[in-house]
Amino acid sequence: xxxxxxxxxxxxxxxxxxxxxxxxxxxxxxxxxxxxxxxxxxxxxxxxxxxxxxxxxxxxxxxxxxxxxxxxxxxxxxxxxxxxxxxxxxxxxxxxxxxxxxxxxxxxxxxxxxxxxxxxxxxxxxxxxxxxxxxxxxxxxxxxxxxxxxxxxxxxxxxxxxxxxxxxxxxxxxxxxxxxxxxxxxxxxxxxxxxxxxxxxxxxxxxxxxxxx
Amino acid sequence: xxxxxxxxxxxxxxxxxxxxxxxxxxxxxxxxxxxxxxxxxxxxxxxxxxxxxxxxxxxxxxxxxxxxxxxxxxxxxxxxxxxxxxxxxxxxxxxxxxxxxxxxxxxxxxxxxxxxxxxxxxxxxxxxxxxxxxxxxxxxxxxxxxxxxxxxxxxxxxxxxxxxxxxxxxxxxxxxxxxxxxxxxxxxxxxxxxxxxxxxxxxxxxxxxxxxx
DNA sequence: ATATTTCTTGAACAATGTTCATTTCCTGTT
DNA sequence: AACAGGAAATGAACATTGTTCAAGAAATAT
Numbered sequence: 001x002x003x004x005x006x007x008x009x010x011x012x013x014x015x016x017x018x019x020x021x022x023x024x025x026x027x028x029x030x031x032x033x034x035x036x037x038x039x040x041x042x043x044x045x046x047x048x049x050x051x052x053x054x055x056x057x058x059x060x061x062x063x064x065x066x067x068x069x070x071x072x073x074x075x076x077x078x079x080x081x082x083x084x085x086x087x088x089x090x091x092x093x094x095x096x097x098x099x100x101x102x103x104x105x106x107x108x109x110x111x112x113x114x115x116x117x118x119x120x121x122x123x124x125x126x127x128x129x130x131x132x133x134x135x136x137x138x139x140x141x142x143x144x145x146x147x148x149x150x151x152x153x154x155x156x157x158x159x160x161x162x163x164x165x166x167x168x169x170x171x172x173x174x175x176x177x178x179x180x181x182x183x184x185x186x187x188x189x190x191x192x193x194x195x196x197x198x199x200x201x202x203x204x205x206x207x208x209x210x211x212x213x
Numbered sequence: 214x215x216x217x218x219x220x221x222x223x224x225x226x227x228x229x230x231x232x233x234x235x236x237x238x239x240x241x242x243x244x245x246x247x248x249x250x251x252x253x254x255x256x257x258x259x260x261x262x263x264x265x266x267x268x269x270x271x272x273x274x275x276x277x278x279x280x281x282x283x284x285x286x287x288x289x290x291x292x293x294x295x296x297x298x299x300x301x302x303x304x305x306x307x308x309x310x311x312x313x314x315x316x317x318x319x320x321x322x323x324x325x326x327x328x329x330x331x332x333x334x335x336x337x338x339x340x341x342x343x344x345x346x347x348x349x350x351x352x353x354x355x356x357x358x359x360x361x362x363x364x365x366x367x368x369x370x371x372x373x374x375x376x377x378x379x380x381x382x383x384x385x386x387x388x389x390x391x392x393x394x395x396x397x398x399x400x401x402x403x404x405x406x407x408x409x410x411x412x413x414x415x416x417x418x419x420x421x422x423x424x425x426x
Numbered sequence: 427a428t429a430t431t432t433c434t435t436g437a438a439c440a441a442t443g444t445t446c447a448t449t450t451c452c453t454g455t456t
Numbered sequence: 457a458a459c460a461g462g463a464a465a466t467g468a469a470c471a472t473t474g475t476t477c478a479a480g481a482a483a484t485a486t
Binding site: 183 | 321325368371379383384403404410411413415
């Protein structure tokens, strides 16, 4: 006999990831997976309930790797004795950007897929990973000596990282590769620089009383 | 007879928008449209090349309305004599948030669809609208007296608005409605406050490479 | 009134997700 | 070694979709 159930699943996921990376969600077809994995269509459905579950599993692998990359980047800085807040945030953002660039096809699919999930109940592994990233950012912010209590620091971390996320994903709707990469990085540098300076000067407390209806 | 070609197209788009809003891209089916519009399947393909074009047209309508809402919000402030930069940016963000909340199903579809388009060449109407929004933000920033040249001000506008976008879209992957809306708004207030304070104190020029104090 | 052009139709085709009765394969028992 | 029972794999079959196109209907021009 050849492969374990576990090994076959891994093979299927690797193939699925390639397919997603090459052509997005529309390129993930049961028959293509079966053919490339050397199994039958039915066997795919033996391993996974449906294609959605395959997609979900691929996304989780990607997200895990992203989390690992973020943590590794932090560990590197730790080892080098870098404590500057701006440097550390920028390093995390750089890790994020590198990761997205390394998965040009599947990253959009991750985002698109995760939006579909919005109807479902309760937090899941995706939220858990996001919280993990937020916690890392919050930890970095704690090192900088802004006058923030825990709650406000957590809010600042979520705000900052969601902003980075927005810059990266907005940037990637356009096409020209290297010029776009530069633009994204300029925006991130500007954001982080302004954000840190703003926190230093108490901008987090400056409210204008305008709320939406 | 009854309806003009133009009118029928409008009817189809209205139906398509409802379908997208209710069930996302997967809910946009040729036969459903045909049935609800009282025409045949083939006639849909007479009016539009394929379903992608229908989706694109719906998105354009939405984006146009979003642009109009943004401009209207600005005009309101103008009429009220509000010139404060923070107030004005927050008002634009509020208009954006309101718009997204009003289209819970189709807004994700707009974003997802626009990502698929990434392979295509050259800028299109979507980029044009985005530039329009960026220009409005840049205009608001010009009123504030930060020491920014045109180029850097444009960069700041893109950065700020992409960040708002990121906060809004990140916020909407989670589920609890009213608490989530509050969280989004807190993040936006924090971002805008910090951003403005940061610009006032020259944070736009503080680079990590040039080692701050 | 007739001819020509234009539009509309819905049946037909191809591609796809998914199911399930059948077959094949493995494992433990005699 | 032979066999029984269950687990896994199979791929044909079904349902649903996007898309096309030959035939007919309607409108328009001559």
